[in-house]
């Protein structure tokens with residue numbers, strides 16, 4: 602299956618710096634093959650980046666959206682608005698949304714349903730805290746998050762989901778999960794998907810890893826059987842670094 606490498610720019614960049622990023626990035630990724638590359642910038646940058654990535658292999662994603670389709674929700678963004686501006690993907694349930702904005706599995710579940718209804722592909726983020734890992738609760742937490750977030754999601758839709766395993770202790774800390782630690786959880790997620798749905802679905806869903814990915818650790822992580830791509834925060838803000846990450850097994 603084609604690896605998916607997604608950039609989560611978080612609350613960084615403005616129009617000028619993002620266009621300069623895209624212009625440079627386009628040059629660096631010319632030789633990259635067999636990867637799906639997605640950039641998830643702030644809402645204010647989506648339109649410009651959509652225009653500047655037309656006819657390239659760069660796809661567009663958002664970092665969040667509301668679960669209602671329209672209405673009196675001041676300050677929120679809908680799935681339709683994201684589609685309108687050229688998004689194909691949307692990150693849902695990122696740990697920063699859960700931690701700072703009190704997003705729950707139930708809200709994430711509603712968002713996934715709305716995303717599918719509007720032909721957006723969700724990148725569902727799940728992951729444990731350091732305390733939970735140290736108390737051997739990782740797999741239990743992952744299981745609960747996955748079951749709750751995927752409640753009543755149809756098997757015709759689930760094939761378009763991307764699941765991002767993002768251990769919270771690895772996000773922005775410079776301390777990535779080892780390939781073995783990540784593979785253990787990815788394999789567990791795949792087995793769970795096969796219980797909830799079936800083997801065929803489970804083997805086709807991309808399970809990507811996120812947490813302090815950089816040029817120096819991408820290759821070893823991507824060599825693991827159940828790791829099908831990466832969600833990249835900090836290192837995606839530099840076009841050369843992100844291009845090297847995207848081309849981890851190509852020459853850029």
Ligand code: PEP
Nearest residue numbers: 772773811812813834835
């Ligand atoms: C993220 O926030 O999704 C992320 C993976 O961040 P970083 O790469 O900076 O750890």
